[in-house]
Amino acid sequence: MSLLNSQASPSIQICRIMRPDDANIVGNVHGGTILKMIEEAGCIIGTRHCNTQKGDRCVAALARVERTDFLYPMFIGEVAHVSAEITYTSKHSVEVQVTVLSENIVTGAKKVTNKATLWYVPLSLQNVDKTIEVPPIEYSRPEQEDLGKKRYEAQKLERLETKERNGDVITHVSLSERHTKEPYTVAFSQSSLIHLIGPSDCTLLGFVHGGCVITVSGRMTFTSNKSMEIEVFVDADPLVEADKGKYRAVTAFFTYISLDKDNKPLPVPPLKLNGEEEQKRFEEGKARYLQNKAKRLADKERQP
CATH class of the missing domain: 3.10.129.10 (Hotdog Thioesterase)
Known part of the structure; x- marks a missing residue:
């Protein structure tokens, strides 16, 4: 696995070749493998950004997967390029948007296979119950912050609706x-x-x-x-x-x-x-x- 860092903006790229043990029962790369790479990329960029300020050291913990789209399957032997970028910050959360691109290293063909939006909350390494304030990011255009705020309010409302459903009990079926x-x-x-x-x-x-x-x-x-x-x-x-x-x-x-x-x-x-x-x-x-x-x-x- 290699990791590239862009100093110009809060973004990273993770690259990894897909192996046979990454395959599901039909031979494609398992969705769980891709989800794990997406979550790790978001954790890295979120943690790195939140530790750019003084104070408690922290780790960005996944709070919500807003959406994950599987656009095309990925195959064994292809190289996965997972790009993550912070697109919005609130006082205590970070929105990370991730794009996964597959590369056939024999033919050079590339295609976007996945897009995802995730939210992370930075928690103190000294006290995991303590939430750290998130340093703001610089937006190139004012409307980017406005759109990000709308996405933040929408997912916050959905989280509240989810909590209401959390009392549901599923009776186990043998x-x-x-x-x-x-x-x-x-x-x-x-x-x-x-x-x-x-x-x-x-x-x-x-x-x-x-x-x-x-x-x-x-x-x-x-x-x-x-x-x-x-x-x-x-x-x-x-x-x-x-x-x-x-x-x-x-x-x-x-x-x-x-x-x-x-x-x-x-x-x-x-x-x-x-x-x-x-x-x-x-x-x-x-x-x-x-x-x-x-x-x-x-x-x-x-x-x-």
Whole structure:
């Protein structure tokens, strides 16, 4: 891995060749591998920027993934160029926009595979409960700061809405129970994974502490003709400090498409809904689907 730093603006670029162990079950680079590179690039530039001032040393902790678009697949043997730039700062948070470009080092062909927007909060190394103030950045045009502020207020509102949903509980379904459910229902698609966190799962700040047990639960909320939205909850259960009890650590929405062996989209079976709650989640997912579709079309129109 190589790291390039641009002194002219708060931005960096990480380069890494994709190896066979980065592949998913169909041979493309695993989405989780790309997400990890994106998060690391944001952490590096956020941490570096927040430590340009005097005071407590800090590490930028990921607070929210605003959006991550997978535009094209990346393949084993290609070089990933991950570019991260700070585009807005509030008093206690940093917006980082990341672009991932793949390079075929044999032919020289390049293409943009991913775009992402993430938010980080700088936390003191001496006291992880202490949030450090973020030094401001210089904007080349006044409208850049205004647009950034609008994005900040919008994601702040969405965070509040997410907190309201964090009380949702997913009843774990065993493999034997799953086979008794009707196909194409939410219950049929639901799954859970229990994982014991180790040192290799920790960030620089050690937030995912070794010894915490996490339960990752997922359920399907929406399907279109060629895509599926999955809502994921991550609950943590400390082993050492058991008196603290289980708590909701992460919630997220992932959108997947079904691909054949030639990476062409396949039709997705319609989701069978049972009850008002599932219908409500489906309509909310449909709204997000239409909103993201409009954003993707707008991004394509802006591309040269």
